[in-house]
Amino acid sequence: MPLYYEDFQAGQQWELGQYQLSEESIIKFARKFDPQYFHIDPVKAKDSIYGGLVASNWQTMAIYMKLIVEGLISRSVSLGSPGIDEIRFFEPVRPGDTLQVRYMVTECRTSNSRPTVGIVHFKGEVYNQAQEPVASVAGTGFFGRKPPEDI
């Protein structure tokens, strides 16, 4: 049975996945999407404000999505997202770091305009193996409502 809107409630919390980044994967992603020198050149990166190679924030966000899709969304009747309300970046992500996500439901409400859709507000926290927060994401997801016969 997949997770419907009715299966979410404010206060729920999940600890999702683990994803380790290699230097190679950081460079590969950044060459394609974020070719700043502190993401693609380990030697020059030593002279940057980060003191070494760091991952593109957008790679951190893509990994955040991967962990949420694998751990939660793939088991749900997800109907997409209208957007993100806030992203904050804290500690940089470095080669060898292992990321996890804490996903919390902050508010649930039904859609006024679409009776088959439920709206879930959430906050996701990405943290590393030292339990340091590296990013937080607040946003909104749409989920299908449970068919009446199943309630």
Added chain:
Amino acid sequence: MPLYYEDFQAGQQWELGQYQLSEESIIKFARKFDPQYFHIDPVKAKDSIYGGLVASNWQTMAIYMKLIVEGLISRSVSLGSPGIDEIRFFEPVRPGDTLQVRYMVTECRTSNSRPTVGIVHFKGEVYNQAQEPVASVAGTGFFGRKPPEDI
């Protein structure tokens, strides 16, 4: 001469780059980071709310970053970003779409705590070849201030 904080001012606007997505690139990105069926399976995607394969929103964001880095940030003294204040998703991105970015400076101010850093608030709009908006991003970037002898 790179762009320093002093080279940015509210109201400036840039049209940045072009990036065409193939079906293959959509599937490849999504298999790695966002393996929902409407991002990775062109046949099943026909039965989704999108009526066909669509790109992961996070791929759209990664492409947004690429166009900004190549068109603007690589020419500037960029000192990273504390975060994003809002992302909104409008039209889905489909195979063959070509994306562009309109990047607008909304506010500039100097840092109180770090005299060598300037803070630039911006809004980026991602749109497709039909001039339809597909996403918008409001956020903040840090830029180095021009050394006194150069002002």
